[in-house]
Amino acid sequence: MxxxxxxxxxxxxxxxxxxxxxxxxxxxxxxxxxxxxxxxxxxxxxxxxxxxxxxxxxxxxxxxxxxxxxxxxxxxxxxxxxxxxxxxxxxxxxxxxxxxxxxxxxxxxxxxxxxxxxxxxxxxxxxxxxxxxxxxxxxxxxxxxxxxxxxxxxxxxxxxxxxxxxxxxxxxxxxxxxxxxxxxPDACVDALLDTSVQHSPHFDWVVAHIGSSFPNTIISRVLSCGLKDFCMHGASSVVDPLFPTLADKRVPKIASVVGILGHLATRHSDSIKQELLLMFHESLGASRDPQQHATVPFLLQLAAMSPMLLSTVSGELIESLKPPVLDQLHQHFAGLSRDDADNLVGLVVHLICQTGPGAYRILQFLVNTAMPASVITTPGLAVRDSVREACHRIIQLLLLNLQKLVYNRPSASLAELQPRAVPFFDELKGRVKDLCVETLRLQRKRHLWQHQLLGLLCVYCGQSCATEALCHLLTLAASPEELALAVQLYGGLAASVPGLLPATLRRCVARLHSSSLPEEQAARLLANLAALVQWEGPEEEVPAPVGARLAQALSCHARDLGQFLPHGHPRVAEAAALLLSTVPLPRALGPAQLAGLARSAVGQFLLALRRGRGAAASDCARLLIRLSCASPAALRSVLQQLVRSAAHPGSAGLFGGWAPGSERAQGPPPSTAGCASGDSLLDTNRKFGTAVNFGGSVWAVFHAGVIGWGLKPASTVTLPGPQEAMHNLYQLLSLVVRCGSGYPLAEPDPGLSRQGPPPINPEAAKAVAVALVEGLCPDVTNSELAWPPEDHARNTVERDLQIRNRFEENPLLFPLLQFVALGRPALCYCSVLLRGLLATLMAHWEASRHSLTTSSPWQLQASCSLVSCMGEGQLLPPVLSNMHEIFHLLTPFEVHLLLLSVWDYMKDNGPLPQKFTFDPEQGQFYRDFSRDGDISKYLNVLHSILHKNIGHLGHLCGRFQV
Structure with a gap:
């Protein structure tokens, strides 16, 4: 026709x-x-x-x-x-x-x-x-x-x-x-496809020009003609996933279709996407047209041959796969043979591996769909068990295929860059944190898939990705189970990624110092690192030396981690103390670094006591003990920092003493109890009313308050109760003793109280003595050891009163003095403190008009503690040091006479370290009092008082015989 x-x-x-x-x-x-x-x-x-x-x-x-x-x-x-x-x-x-x-x-x-x-x-x-x-x-x-x-x-x-x-x-x-x-238009388009098959790529310019002129027509007709040719050559269902490009030999026009669409994609990607999605949804209808059954395999084959087409359509295709569409797909392929179904699933897995943009969305779709059914699933959103099983199978095959792509590489070493890229992994590189968050959700099979995928991604991308993943897991893990996932990931990557542990720690420390982490996450990261150092997991889950290796690697960052001890957020500071208490300190730390760590740890220790956080205080105590064991210089630094900070007036209330502005203080401090008003001249001069008037200048505006906010609020300090104060005192003294005696980190055995106190290192006791003197009398040098005559006390009244007031305000000072006495001959270096206390106590008892010493309880206790301490430090012979046992039974004037005898003995036998001799058998210094001559002349007053009070002191006369 x-x-x-x-x-x-x-x-x-x-x-x-x-x-x-x-x-x-x-x-x-x-x-x-x-x-x-x-x-x-x-x-x-x-x-x-x-x-x-x-x-x-x-x-x-x-x-x-x-x-x-x-x-x-x-x-x-x-x-x-x-x-x-x-x-x-x-x-x-x-x-x-x-x-x-x-x-x-x-x-x-x-x-x-x-x-x-x-x-x-x-x-x-x-x-x-x-x-x-x-x-x-x-x-x-x-x-x-x-x-x-x-x-x-x-x-x-x-x-x-x-x-x-x-x-x-x-x-x-x-x-x-x-x-x-x-x-x-099919005849014209067929001619275009046939010619493209014969003369590509030299014919591509023709396709590009015609496609730009008729984009919608060319796209739809090219796809239609390609699908028709796909069906004619018998490739409607059987597609080999291992060799997807062989389809262009069986289906001549499919390569031309891919080429034409590829040329048009730069300007008409939206039109191509719409046509592909339209073909997909139309193929799921109830029609028995063979072309509809071949549409999905045809589209899969196009995507396998063109990554561009795959990336163009994958995102919206996944969004459209709602439960009804999944049911249609399942019914659509229900009649496939097993081989055809396996090939189709294999091709889907191959396409997922080659997917770049949208890879994370595809992964989430598969995981969400493959998750076991839940009883709370919203009606209409649940998928069939067959669809769920299919997605489960796809995930397993995907992980297996990715594992082959990662490990079956021609490179000589896994540390080298792989020559063959995997677009799926290249896209997930930027979603490492999201993968870690999904892994830590611990939802049945979900976290296992994500965890396995995370490990393969780390091997594929190398050390940088592996350290990032471990850093995120360590930062986000909130329970031992979640932390175990990080350990398992490290165990699987340690052999494939060399130097992983040090690199991970460097990244963690860098993130901590970059301030990019919220404070809660920073505290959790530090706490998780500390937990890993002490990890005791099963060997099949955790490499045996992981804790030791982590501790060794962390020791290199002790200086950086120490900077978090004074952190403003309590949890960060406490977590840093916990971590440092479990990490061995490097020997390369210099004196300045050790001093800085000691200062920060002491501050955090006292702050933990103030907040009532016993666990944090114990962590700081362990850290300080580790620091004290580093070197003799570190021991001196730790003890001096402890004593100076604890003896500071601001810390007195922590141990049951008096603190300015405290709620428990109902009047002037004990040192000013005798004053009429209790106000110091310095406090009076600081008042706004007595300040110099600057004529309304800016200096006067903010002195008493802020305009609109009223006067400055009065600062009040809430002190701990008696039991808490005693506990704080025990904590500090226990720490000082363990540092000074080299005691183990564990809590002391209660049975030690029957065996006597542990031996104190004399150097440690000397450090405490020097710190006490510097803290209480900064204008006195350690060279003033000789005991002056009694009249000399008249020249040091102000200094002696200051020493007495500090001891009265802070209950911690006498126990510290007793600690110094245990480390003979360190008490000699506290001579100025002993003189000041003894002089003020003598003056008090001489001026007292009470009939009993019990009317002055603090002075009585201080007198007993002072004499006992001097006897423990062997500054007094045993007979004189036992006098404190009868102070509570004497009158104040009699106590004054006994203390005067002590003063005379000390004047004639000064507290000099040269008088002590080291005993190698006992491992401590001792003093031979026989070298000082006859001490009977110093006991005349004591014997006279005993004879006068023979009625109620006669049974104690044996204690005071030479």
Whole structure:
């Protein structure tokens, strides 16, 4: 019917006789002019063919074949002109042989007329001819010097569209496609696909130009023709996932479809995405059309051959996979054979591995869908068990495939960069924290999949990703079970990623110092590191030396971690103390660093006592004991910091003493109890009313308060109760004793109280003595050891009162003095304190008008403690040191006389360290009092008092015999 229509059209146009038509036919066949007998030129020969094409339709095949040569001749001349003129921009637009411009224009006019008059008959024929001719010419001249490489699509398009012959062919094809676009464009599109298969990639510029002109039509018809060809070649269901590119050999047009869509994706990706999604959803209908059953395998095959198409459609496709759509998919493929189903699932897994953008969303979809059913699932959102099992299988195969891609690499070492990229992992590289958060959710199988995937991702990406993952897990883990996941991840990566542990710790410390972590997370990170140092997990879960290796690696960061001890957030500071208390301190720490750590640890220890946080105080105590064991200099630094901080007036209330501004203080401090008002001159001068008037300057505005906020609130300090104060006192003294005696970190055995106090290091006791003297009498040097005459006390009244007041305000000082006494001969260095206390106590008892010493309880206790302490330190012989046992039974004046005897003995036998001798058997110093001569003269007053009170002191006379 098409031939009859073309003949009818030609007969209508016939304007020459049959005889003339016969001569033209002979001339066209022979190529010789029948009138003059010479050979026809290319131009004349072409016009002869055009005449036959107009008037003799049966000759159209031969004429069109001949006209190929005309266009070939034109293109050849165009390329030669380019070679002579130096490129596209040097007159390439006017290239070609002389006279062929008119011929090509005539050919276009004739063919356009035919297509316009009868598009149904002529458009398929002319479009196939023009598109095939463009493919042949593009391929033939692709290797010429002036023709750009096929990869340079824009330059190639500019070159050929500057050639009039090629432009004519393109216009002819576009006219054919335009005339058929509303009725049946498949014939034109089929010709485009066939030519693309034969002449790609040199033909790609044609596809790009036509696709840009008819994007919607080309995309939909290319997909339709590709699907039709996919079905015709029997590839509707069986797709080999291991060799997805072999499909283009069985299905010739599929590679062309991929190429065309690839060219169009740069500008028309939305249209491509819409068409692909439309095809997918239409294929899930109830129709039994074979093409609908082949649509999903066809789309999967396209995605396998084109990563660009995969990334274009994967995101919205996953969003559209709601439970109803999943049910339709399940029913759609329920009838597949096992081999076909396995191949289809394998191809899906292969595509997921090759997915870049949207990989995390795909992973979450699979995990959420594969999760076991829950009783609280919202109706309508649950999926069938068969769909859940399918997703479960896909996840398992995905993990297995990713494991093969990660470990089956040709590189010599796993530490090297892998030569073959996995887009799925490349996309997940930026979602490490999200994967860690999902892993720590501990939802049945979900966290196991995420954890395994996280390990493979770390091996694939190397040390940087592995340290990031471990750092996130250590920061976010909130329970031992969650922390175990970090340990398991490290156990799986330790062999594959060298130097993982030190690199992870460096990253953790850097994050802590960068202030990028919230305070709660920083505290949790420090606490988790401390828990790992003390980890005692099963060997099958945790490498045995993980705790020791972690502690050794953390010791290098002790200085950095110590900076968190004075942190403003309590949990951060306490977690830092806990961590440092479990980490061995490096020997490379210098004196300044040790002093800084000691100062921060002491401050945190006292702060923990003030807050009532016993566990934090114990951690700080362990840290201080570790510091004291580092070196003799560290021991002195720790003890001095402890004594100075604890003996400070601001810390007195912590141990049951008096603190300014405390709620428990109901009056002036004990040192000013005898004053009329209790106000010091310094406090009076600080009052706003007695300050210098600056005439309303800015210095006066904020002195008493802030405008709009009222006066400054009075600062009050809430002190601990008696039991808490006693506990704090015990904690501090226990710490001092353990530091000074080198006692183990564990709590002391209660049975030790029956064996006597532990031996005290004399150097430690000396450090405490020096710190006490410096804290209480900063203007006194340690060279003032000699005991002056009694009259000398009149010159040091102010200093002695200051010493007495400090001892009265702080209950901690006498126990510290007793500690010093245990480390003989360290008490000699507290001579100035002993003199000040003894002088003030003597003055008190001499001036007292009470009949019993019990009327002055603190002075009585202080007198007993002072004499006992001097006896323990062997500054007094045993007989004199036992006098404190009867103080509570004597009158104040009698106590004064006994203390005066002590003063006389100390004046004649000064507290000098040279008088002590070291006993190697007992491991401590002792003093031989026999070298000091007869002490009976110092006992006359004591014996006289005993004789006077023989009635109630007679049973104690044996205690005071020389």
């Amino acid at each position: 098409a031939a009859a229509a073309m003949e009818a059209t030609a007969s209508q146009r016939a304007g020459i006789s049959s005889q003339e038509l016969l001569q033209e036919m002979k001339a066209f066949i022979s190529g010789i002019d029948p009138v003059h007998g010479h050979k026809l030129t290319v131009k004349d020969h072409a016009r002869c063919g055009i005449l036959l094409l107009r008037n003799l339709p049966p000759a159209r095949g031969a004429v069109l074949e001949h006209l190929r040569g005309v266009f070939d001749e034109y293109v050849s001349g165009y390329i030669m002109d380019l070679n002579h003129e130096g490129g596209i921009g040097m007159g390439g637009g006017v290239g070609g042989r002389s006279g062929l411009d008119d011929v090509t224009q005539e050919i276009q006019g004739v063919l356009s007329e035919f297509v316009h008059s009868n598009p149904r008959a002529w458009a398929p024929l002319v479009s196939a001819w023009s598109i095939d001719l463009m493919g042949q010419l593009s391929n033939k001249y692709s290797g010429r010097h002036q023709v750009p490489h096929a990869s340079s699509l824009n330059e190639l398009l500019q070159l050929w569209m500057s050639c009039k012959a090629m432009r004519v062919l393109m216009e002819i094809y576009v006219q054919c496609l335009s005339s058929m676009i509303s009725s049946c």
